Amino acid sequence: MVFLKNPVAKVSVMILVCLSLLTGGCEEVDLMLVSQAGVDAVKAVTLSEEAVRDLATQTAQFSDSQNKIAAGQDKYARRLQQLTDQHTKQDGFEFNFKVYLTPEINAFAMADGTIRIYSGLMDMMDDQELLFVIGHEVGHVVKDHVRKKIRLAYAGQAVRKGVASINNEIGAIAGSQIGGFVEKLLNAQFSQQEEREADDYGLFFLENTGNEPKAAVSALRKLATLGNNHSFLSSHPAPGARAERLETRKREVEKGNE
Secondary structure (H helix, E strand, C coil): CCCCCCHHHHHHHHHHHHHHHHCCCCCCECHHHHHHHHHHHHHHCCCCHHHHHHHHHHHHHHHHHCCCECCCCCHHHHHHHHHHHHHCEECCEECEEEEECCCCCCEEECCCCEEEEEHHHHHHCCHHHHHHHHHHHHHHHHCCHHHHHHHHHHHHHHHHHHHHCECCHHHHHHCCCHHHHHHHHHHCCCCHHHHHHHHHHHHHHHHHCCCCCHHHHHHHHHHHCCCCCCCHHHHCCCHHHHHHHHHHHHHHHHHHHC
């Protein structure tokens, strides 16, 4: 048995094995696309910082084009600006915040500092709770979680190209590029460790702005009422358990201060 120590080689072999399974049938196969998928598999783990930012920017631009953005004088835009004006630069990153006018309860961050908050989420949260969510999303950027998601989504896009190379109806549907990449990226789930780190950053974000840490717990409690199948929880899982952890931490801090 051959053991591959190079992580690029490991990922490449894994994805090429997937491709061999996908192209094992008798359908006509576009060999150029299969070749591209293998190249993308390698590129996924070697993407430069500039390439990651470029992919993040393209993803954000596509998402913006598919949603209605609150204009400057809109009540949602004004509220978000008041909450984030002092946080456009944070821990060496520059952030841009905008509101999508939709009743959906959601929010996301991109590795280039793009953060989008849905008006449905703003309706659900008071200002302090919303600050925690904003801080949580900022934390995903500062802690490099989103960059990891982009690399994984890009690797997934390589397999997607492999599917697209099969000349049949399924392949044609799978051939969408930016839309499919955006969907894969926004739905990719953060790990439990990443969620804890982002929650802790959101808590720090709250405390650093002079707000009550209990708002973090109440924000997560509200999100827990959405149910496991909600779109926001596809990438931000288990808010109930996360609320319990922050509440336990808060009690321990208070006990230590007595």
